[in-house]
Amino acid sequence: MTHTARRIGRSLALVLPVVLVLSGTLAVTMVPWADTSSSQLVTASAEGVSTPAKPRAAHEVLRTQLVGELQQGQEPDDVLTHLQQEVNRRPSLAEHCVGIARALGRAAVEAYGPTKAQSFARPVCDTSYATGVASMG
Structure with a gap:
């Protein structure tokens, strides 16, 4: 019995962090303010970051x-x-x-x-x- 419990524990120890990370990522992309119409993934990058407007002459x-x-x-x-x-x-x-x-x-x-x-x-x-x-x- 202890062998089966240990086996289940090891499996959970390996699988649980992956499941938590994936579910957290899905939760972030499914919040109401997320754009659900596009199929793009939400990524953290500097691309598309607005830069301060240059002062007009x-x-x-x-x-x-x-x-x-x-x-x-x-x-x-x-x-x-x-x-x-x-x-x-x-x-x-x-x-x-x-x-x-x-x-x-x-x-x-x-x-x-x-x-x-x-x-x-x-x-x-x-x-x-x-x-x-x-x-x-």
Whole structure:
């Protein structure tokens, strides 16, 4: 009798840890927040880990802000004034003024149509605003 009990004990000692590990893995993949629609296994890896977003450059922030002003209904004349003020305040933006003014011209065409958008053209960053209007018209 002791021989049979010892044999069962040894078998359990070998099989039980494997069963516990497998059942624990299955339990983790079957929790409500787990994606059950995919057949992929949940693995711990660095793949897919999000990295902190790079800070946006000042000219990109300014372009987004000014185009947003146009889309919210501000007159292109006022937005062009804001662009000129920012370039005067921060001369490092001057090299990006042309691209920003073109983006404003395109946004103005979308908001007002080509004819009315062209009526706001003035020499901010040379004729870049007008070029942006013309490229959409």
